Each structure stands twice: as C-alpha cells, then as structure tokens.
Amino acid sequence: MNITEEKIDSQNALLKIKLEPNDYSAQYDSALKKYRQQITLPGFRAGKVPMGMVKQRYGRSLLVEELNKVLNENIQKYIKDKELQVLGSPIPSESHKEQGNWDNPADFEFVYELGLAPELKVEISKKDKFDFHTIKVEGKMLDEQINNVARRYGKMSEAMKAGANDMLVGDFVELDENDEIVPGGIMNQATVSLEFVDKAEQKKFLDKKAGDDVVVDPHKVSRGHDDLAKMLGVAHHDVHDINTNFKFMIREIKHLEPAVLNQEFFDKIFGEGEVKDEKEFREKITKDLEKGFVADSERLFKRDITNKLIADYNPSLPDAFLKKWIRMTNEKPVTAEEVENDYDQYQKSLQWQLIFNKLVENEAIKIKSDEVIERTKQLMISQYAQYGMPAPEEEELKQTALRVLSNQDESRKVYDMLYDEKLIAYIRENATVKEKPVTYDEFVEMANKA
Structure with a gap:
C-alpha cells in the first residue's frame, strides 16, 4: 500500500491511496469463505455453494465492503501518524475517479479529499474585556413574584361573578361558521x-355567572397549541385545523384569595423564625430571584x-470542503442550497x-474521572429533588x-459541561470582567439577539 499526500493549499489536501492485491486479498478471501458458510441456494446444502458462484453473485459487494475497511483503517492510521489536524472526515474526491477493475480485482487507486484545521494562536489576557450581566x-x-408566592399559598373559594384573575370550570362545545x-x-x-x-377575549367572561355561556375563539383562551389540545381533549396535530368558535358553558367560578403576608405565612415559606417582617421577606424573595437568574447570566456570559x-x-x-462533507455525510439527503442556508451556524460552531x-490545550485543562462521577451524582440528586424524592445512599x-x-453520549455531556465550566472560570480569572446590572427587560432583549 502506498499513501501520498498532495497539498492543494494550507487547508485542503488530497490523499492518494494505491492498493495491491496483497493489501486486501486475505480479508477478501476470508469474507468470501464466511459468506459461503452462511448462504443457501436452491440445489445446494448450506456451506456447499461453489465458491465461483459465490464470487459471481456476491463478490463485488463483499470486495467493496472489505476495501472500505482497509481504506478507512489505513487512512486513520496515516492521519494519526502524520499528526494531521483534519476537519470533518476524509471524503472520496468527486473529481478523481477510482481506478481498478471491480470484476477482476488487482491494483486499485483511490483519492480522498481532506479539510485541514488552521494554525491558530489564542491567548486570554486582561486586554480582553467582557461584561457579566446580572438582573436587577x-x-x-419583585411585587409580581411576591404576589405569585402569596397566590400559591392562597385559598380557593366559590365566586358569584367572574373576575379578571378567576378560574372557570366548564364545557367547551364546538360551533360551526354560523356559531351553531x-x-x-x-x-x-x-x-x-x-x-x-x-384581554379582548377576557372581557367576554367578566361578571358572568355559573350557568352562563360565552362564545370564544379557543386559540385566544389558551397558551399555545399544547394547552389548547388539552383544553379541547384532542391530539396536538388536530388543533391546527380548528378555525371556528367554541361555546364555553360555565359550571363553576373559582376565586383565589392570596395569602396574607403575616408571620404565619413567613414561617410556612421559610421556616419558623427565619423571617420576622415584610422587609426581611422581600429581601429573601429578592435573593431567591437573583439566585434563580444566575444560570441565565452564565449562559449569556458564555x-x-x-x-x-x-x-x-x-x-x-x-x-x-466542509459544505461538500456535510452534504455527503448527512444522515438524510440534503441539497447544496439547504447546506448553504445552514452553513453560517455550522461555521460559527x-x-x-x-x-x-x-485554549484547553494551551492551559492543559484536564478533567479527572472522579470529577465526572461526582458531577453525575450531583445531577442525579437534583433530578431526584425535582420529583420530591430522596437520593439513594452513597454507594x-x-x-x-x-x-x-457507561453510555458514551451521557458521559460526553458531563465531560463537555465540566470543560465548559473550567474554561469559563479560566477566562473569568485572566480577562477583565465587569459586572453590569440590567433590568429584566434589558436582559431579555440581549438574550434574544442572535
């Protein structure tokens, strides 16, 4: 076997691979013998089909399979030995047709295209300036959050008339285009x-009583298609075809009276004696909200x-090369136009x-197996807590x-998470990072920018 590299430019190269029979004949003969043992043909016992017939019927496909194995193995070895920094993976050259006779195999020659990573020097110093946005x-x-907490611990009662914050129990009935x-x-x-x-639809309900009915657009009384599907008791895909009004027949009106902000309420939320007055309560809620926004700030920072x-x-x-590689290796067929449309996002990634x-290489950032196990345990404990379940014993x-x-995908996620955290911590320590408080609306506007 002979492999030669031909540089096209600093980021593109061709690999030319020449194969002789002794490079693949042993593997090919072994594949033929193995296949012969497996197949059955009319008139022959299992394993007794003449080898000439096996070659005639299946030889070409088996040869393709074995040559691909030999090529892939030796290309990867060449890349490793030469320490080539490739992007994507080698792909057969469309402008160089393979040479060789598949029906009478002897010498073959194949040409593959390579995409090469650029020479890159990256340094982080105090000259690099970043803002870390926190939400004020x-x-x-704060008032809305306090009201939400008070409502969460409030009391439900029956109401005579519907108010803007009430919950109505009733029946949806489908109407035609004439509201029949x-x-x-x-x-x-x-x-x-x-x-x-x-709001416009809400006005139809205000001051209504149990036993009244209201004609509504169901899309305007629900929060998205999932909510509407549950509301009407239909499959998600069916809601897209709903384009007429519904009658809502009110059975009950439930009014939620928010909890009173007193010592009993404070003790129920934070534990006895932890909060002594409304001022301390507001401070606690503020800290909880700030803590909840930390993950959002970290995501925007990254x-x-x-x-x-x-x-x-x-x-x-x-x-x-990369556009061609994406098109040739994608699981589902994609057009050149589709690749072009999505390429900007792939390029940035x-x-x-x-x-x-x-940066990981420069700073020799390492992740130890003990760290991975410990982080996985923490993630599992958090998951148990979400469902209100105690975590198992340590062992x-x-x-x-x-x-x-042991699942490679799950393992990679945890490793990626830890590498991310260590790299961001390194940048935070070595760059100039300024904390910048912003309002919630300002933060949302920044987060929504591409």
Missing part, C-alpha cells in the same frame, strides 16, 4: 384561567465570550470549537452514576 430584582418584578353547535363535534370539560386569556473570541480570531475554514480546543448513587456514564 426590583419594583414590578356541531352535532357530534368536539365537547370537553376544562378550566380557563382568565389572567392568561387574551455566548458573549464565544461571539467575541470568534470575531477576534475568526479562524479560517476550508468552506467548500466549528470556529468556536477550534478556539475552545486551543447506590455511585453505582447508578457509573451506569449512566
């Missing part, structure tokens, strides 16, 4: 929370770092991966974590 918890947001009941149409008992209803470093270093890529890998928890990590 104040005013309307559809015989055999959709009919389902459900609840409607008026505080989440479109995105800002990613975008800035991509803009600063802008690693060059063999774009034509790969550029960040190159920068990320270089059982560890064994379960090891079983989870």
Whole structure:
C-alpha cells in the first residue's frame, strides 16, 4: 500500500491511496469463505455453494465492503501518524475517479479529499474585556413574584361573578361558521384561567355567572397549541385545523384569595423564625430571584465570550470542503442550497470549537474521572429533588452514576459541561470582567439577539 499526500493549499489536501492485491486479498478471501458458510441456494446444502458462484453473485459487494475497511483503517492510521489536524472526515474526491477493475480485482487507486484545521494562536489576557450581566430584582418584578408566592399559598373559594384573575370550570362545545353547535363535534370539560386569556377575549367572561355561556375563539383562551389540545381533549396535530368558535358553558367560578403576608405565612415559606417582617421577606424573595437568574447570566456570559473570541480570531475554514462533507455525510439527503442556508451556524460552531480546543490545550485543562462521577451524582440528586424524592445512599448513587456514564453520549455531556465550566472560570480569572446590572427587560432583549 502506498499513501501520498498532495497539498492543494494550507487547508485542503488530497490523499492518494494505491492498493495491491496483497493489501486486501486475505480479508477478501476470508469474507468470501464466511459468506459461503452462511448462504443457501436452491440445489445446494448450506456451506456447499461453489465458491465461483459465490464470487459471481456476491463478490463485488463483499470486495467493496472489505476495501472500505482497509481504506478507512489505513487512512486513520496515516492521519494519526502524520499528526494531521483534519476537519470533518476524509471524503472520496468527486473529481478523481477510482481506478481498478471491480470484476477482476488487482491494483486499485483511490483519492480522498481532506479539510485541514488552521494554525491558530489564542491567548486570554486582561486586554480582553467582557461584561457579566446580572438582573436587577426590583419594583414590578419583585411585587409580581411576591404576589405569585402569596397566590400559591392562597385559598380557593366559590365566586358569584367572574373576575379578571378567576378560574372557570366548564364545557367547551364546538360551533360551526354560523356559531351553531356541531352535532357530534368536539365537547370537553376544562378550566380557563382568565389572567392568561387574551384581554379582548377576557372581557367576554367578566361578571358572568355559573350557568352562563360565552362564545370564544379557543386559540385566544389558551397558551399555545399544547394547552389548547388539552383544553379541547384532542391530539396536538388536530388543533391546527380548528378555525371556528367554541361555546364555553360555565359550571363553576373559582376565586383565589392570596395569602396574607403575616408571620404565619413567613414561617410556612421559610421556616419558623427565619423571617420576622415584610422587609426581611422581600429581601429573601429578592435573593431567591437573583439566585434563580444566575444560570441565565452564565449562559449569556458564555455566548458573549464565544461571539467575541470568534470575531477576534475568526479562524479560517476550508468552506467548500466542509459544505461538500456535510452534504455527503448527512444522515438524510440534503441539497447544496439547504447546506448553504445552514452553513453560517455550522461555521460559527466549528470556529468556536477550534478556539475552545486551543485554549484547553494551551492551559492543559484536564478533567479527572472522579470529577465526572461526582458531577453525575450531583445531577442525579437534583433530578431526584425535582420529583420530591430522596437520593439513594452513597454507594447506590455511585453505582447508578457509573451506569449512566457507561453510555458514551451521557458521559460526553458531563465531560463537555465540566470543560465548559473550567474554561469559563479560566477566562473569568485572566480577562477583565465587569459586572453590569440590567433590568429584566434589558436582559431579555440581549438574550434574544442572535
């Protein structure tokens, strides 16, 4: 076997592989013998089909399979031995047809295209400046959260008339385009929370009593298609075809009276004596909200770092090769136009991966197996807590974590998470990071930017 590399430019190369019979004949003969033992043909016992017939019927496909194995194995070995930094994976050259006779195999020659990573030097210093945006918890947001907590621990009672924050229990009945009941149409008992209803539609319900009915657009009294499907008792895909009104027949009106902000309420929320007055209660709620926003701030911080470093270093890529590679290796067929439309996002992702890998290499960031196991245990404990379940004993928890990590995909997720955290911590320590408080609306606007 002879493999030669032909550089096209700094990021594109061709691999030319020449095979002689002794490079593949042993594997090919073994595959033929194995297949001969497995197949049955009319007139022959299992394993007794003449080899000439096996070759005639199946030889070409078996040869293709074995040559592909030989090629892949030796290409990967060549890349490793030569320490080539490839992007994607080698693909057969469309402009160089393979040479050789598949029906009478002897010498073969194949040509593969390679995309090569750029030479990249990345450094983080105090000259690199980043903002870490925190959300200011104040005013309307704090009042709304306190009201939500008070409502969560409030008392439900029957009401005579419907108010803007009440919940109605009743029956949805399907109507036709003339607002007449559809015989055999959709009919389902459900609840409607008026505080989440479109304001114009909400007015139709105000001051209504049990026994009254209201003609409504069901899309305007629900929060999205999932909610509407549950409300009407239909499958999700069916809600897209609903384009007429429904009658909502009110059975009950439920009014929620928020809890009174007193010592009994404070003790119920935070434990006896932990909060002594409304001022301390507001401070506690503020801290809880701030803690809940930390993960959002970290995500925005990472995105800002990613975008800035991509803009600063802008690693060059063999774009034509990568577009071809995506098209040829995608699980489902994709057109060149589809690849072009999505390429910008893929390009940025790969550029960040190159920068990320270089920083990890520069700083010799390592993840130990003990760290991975410990993080997996923490994730599992959090998951148990979400469902209100106690975590298992230490040994059982560890064994379960090891079983989870035996799955390569799950293991990679945990490793990626830890590498992310360590790299961001390194950047935070070595760059200039300024904490910048913003309002919730400002934060949302920044987070929604591409």
